[in-house]
Amino acid sequence: MVNMYEKKKDNGDAERAAAVAESRIPTWLIFVSSILLVFLSSLLAFLAVIAFSAVHPIVIRPPLTTPNTTSPTSTGASLCAHPALRQEWRVLSNAQKLDYITAVQCLQRLPSISDNLRGAKTRFDDFQAIHVVLSEEVHLVGQFLPWHRRLLNMFEVALREECGFQGALPYWDWSRDVDSGIPLVKSPVFDAVYGFGGNGADIPNYAGQFGNLSTMASAGWVAPGTGGGCVVDGPFAAYNLSVGPGTNTTNHCLQRAFNDNIRGFLSSAKIAEVARQTTFEAFRIELEGAPVTATMRLHDGGHNAVGGEMADRYSSPGDPIFYLHHAFLDKLWWQWVGMNFSSRIADMSGRSTVDPPFVNVTLDFGLDMMAIAPKVTIREVMDIRNDLLCYIYE
Secondary structure (H helix, E strand, O other): OOOHHHHHHHHHHHHHHHHHHHHOOOHHHHHHHHHHHHHHHHHHHHHHHHHHHHHOOOOOOOOOOOOOOOOOOOOOOOEOOOOEEEOEHHHOOHHHHHHHHHHHHHHOOOEOOOOOHHHOOEHHHHHHHHHHHHHHHHOOOOOHHHHHHHHHHHHHHHHHHHHOOOOOOOEOOHHHHHHHOOOHHHOHHHOOOOOOOOOEEEOOOOOOOOOOHHHHHHHOOOOOOOOEEEEOOOOOOOOEEOOEOOOOEOOEEOEOOOOHHHHHHHOHHHHHHHHOOOOHHHHHHHHHOOOOOOOOOHHHHHHHHHOHHHHOOOOHHHOOHHHHHHHHHHHHHHHHHHOOHHHHOOOOOOEOOOOOOOOEOOOOOEEOOOOOOOOEEHHHHOOOOEOOOOEEEO
16 A cells, blocks of 8 residues: 555655755856955955055164174174173172172282283273273274273173173163163162262362363363262272373272263263264264264263263273273164164274374274283174174173
């Protein structure tokens, strides 16, 4: 007997299958549609990037402290494997600060190796004495920055190899103090325990160790109003210098005369003005200052803001803060090079002496270190990451 329900069910299934077959989308059409959708999505994403870039330009910033390269330096030397990291004084831990101060005091106890040059008695004196002897050959000339870079390098090497110092030479960014509005005496670098000690004892009407700083009034010098005498606190208050002041050979205390009246030469705005220079010669002149420039700049401004021994062009390395000041100037030079590394790493010029006859300073110009180090060329100290120097800045 035929089941009428089953027959009707069979007929319905056949009809539905036929309907599905008629409505099915061809496979080739699905494939083509997928390709079109992917293409349209990519096109829309590309147009979105173009539109964003038009409103928000993408800027590739130049390197500052450390150019992004691991290849041999442009001056022909290879890069060192483990460069020391030079940091700003206030970034260091108290233990690191004390380690550095202890190492400097160690050099102040070790005997001189310079055969009593300018009365030098200690290893610390050696660096000051060489600066005294060569001062007129390394200021206001093209080799000013390279020579001081080499001097700091050898001072750092002496701290490590002769006094067991494990760190790197720190620097003092005085613009941070100036921009914050605090007086120099409040700077952490002059702390009596974790710094280099403070100001000198007050001397009325103080005008320099030779009483002649008033002649710099046209360059912006103003009497400090305080200080001028022996430093009264800190780790170097009892230390006596054997070299200086000036070209003299005398036993005298470390003197300072903090001068907040000239702090305006040390602001971050002044740093920016120097950094805008497009050639090494313009950069060096604007950084070094008077008398080539009408008023003080970063270099001489820093020296005169501390005053005392630091204000003496010849014997200024007698104040340990000298090395932190010049390390910051060295950092600013390295930053300037990093802004256009490929060309500025070989940019060197300037007169070789203040008075004629002189020649133009080039990368092959020799840097005389007398008793403390072999002579090297400027080319060998252009890249601070090389095997000879082996340091970078934070």
